[in-house]
Amino acid sequence: MTTDSATDAVACTGLAHAFGDTKAVDGLDLTVREGEVFGLLGPNGAGKTTAIRCITTLLPVPSGMVRVFGHDAAGDRMAVRRLLGYVPQQLSADSGLTGRENVSLFARVFDVPRRERAERVDQALGAVGLTEAADRLAGTYSGGMVRRLELAQALVSAPRLLILDEPTIGLDPIARTGVWEHITVREATGMTVLVTTHYMDEADQYCDRVGLMHHGRIRALGTPAELRQGLGERRRAEGAPATAPLPTLEDVFREVAGSGLDEQAGDFRDVRSTRRTARRVG
Numbered sequence: 083m084t085t086d087s088a089t090d091a092v093a094c095t096g097l098a099h100a101f102g103d104t105k106a107v108d109g110l111d112l113t114v115r116e117g118e119v120f121g122l123l124g125p126n127g128a129g130k131t132t133a134i135r136c137i138t139t140l141l142p143v144p145s146g147m148v149r150v151f152g153h154d155a156a157g158d159r160m161a162v163r164r165l166l167g168y169v170p171q172q173l174s175a176d177s178g179l180t181g182r183e184n185v186s187l188f189a190r191v192f193d194v195p196r197r198e199r200a201e202r203v204d205q206a207l208g209a210v211g212l213t214e215a216a217d218r219l220a221g222t223y224s225g226g227m228v229r230r231l232e233l234a235q236a237l238v239s240a241p242r243l244l245i246l247d248e249p250t251i252g253l254d255p256i257a258r259t260g261v262w263e264h265i266t267v268r269e270a271t272g273m274t275v276l277v278t279t280h281y282m283d284e285a286d287q288y289c290d291r292v293g294l295m296h297h298g299r300i301r302a303l304g305t306p307a308e309l310r311q312g313l314g315e316r317r318r319a320e321g322a323p324a325t326a327p328l329p330t331l332e333d334v335f336r337e338v339a340g341s342g343l344d345e346q347a348g349d350f351r352d353v354r355s356t357r358r359t360a361r362r363v364g
């Protein structure tokens with residue numbers, strides 16, 4: 083792991099992006115270090131997806147700077163895209179194709195050499211535990227399997243940086259655990275992960291560091307333990323007894339944003355409707 087900005091996986095400096103009068107991202111400074119799992123947290127509308135879309139080059143960078151492994155996201159978009167795997171909030175799997183066909187499609191789009199394709203597709207499906215189900219239509223998959231399929235799509239190009247926007251939204255707790263286990267098994271590749279989630283327990287358990295975003299900027303940053311301890315110290319300074327339980331990450335979240343969290347479960351259809359509901363209209 084490094085703190086050298088030239089090799090940081092992501093370095094945003096003063097990033098701003100507005101939709102009309104809405105300042106979705108408003109002077110965001112964010113560094114994701116190579117090799118870490120970084121959780122970008124924040125209430126609905128905090129600007130997480132907009133920031134991610136700037137980092138993935140899907141949105142322009144009208145103000146500020148975004149670098150991905152030193153490449154400028156505004157000036158060197160193709161170099162940035164080649165380094166990324168991206169699982170968006172919206173469904174990216176096609177229910178009318180098999181799991182294998184879905185992943186093969188991404189392998190072609192991301193220029194995986196033809197000669198390596200079949201093996202790489204098999205590896206990606208195996209890495210997310212879908213070997214047995216590879217030749218079934220994705221429309222028959224459970225919600226958790228759909229998410230793992232989308233993960234395989236993103237992994238097939240062997241990205242240095244994997245970006246996931248709410249990878250476990252709409253999944254039951256067991257499926258959520260399954261998705262996280264496949265996201266975080268990355269030691270062999272050293273892949274960096276940038277992930278958004280509304281589930282504080284997941285961020286606490288799986289992220290090396292988290293940034294709490296509110297109104298377009300990071301308002302709290304650190305390891306989950308640092309953030310919990312920091313709030314505990316502030317509470318004690320305000321008179322809370324030393325025996326008071328250590329705050330949770332959700333307490334930290336509420337201190338920063340004062341907002342609630344949600345839980346949902348379901349299959350392919352439910353995931354689609356949940357994500358459609360969660361998706362920003364515009």
Ligand SMILES: Nc1ncnc2c1ncn2[C@@H]1O[C@H](COP(=O)(O)OP(=O)(O)OP(=O)(O)O)[C@@H](O)[C@H]1O
Pocket residue numbers: 101104105106107124125126127128129130131132133360362363364
């Ligand atoms: N395409 C768009 N057109 C207009 N406004 C938009 C658009 N996309 C996002 N916004 C606005 O920008 C702000 C930030 O939205 P964004 O989706 O980045 O937040 P978020 O933190 O990802 O939220 P969520 O957790 O709900 O996904 C919101 O006020 C939203 O309404």
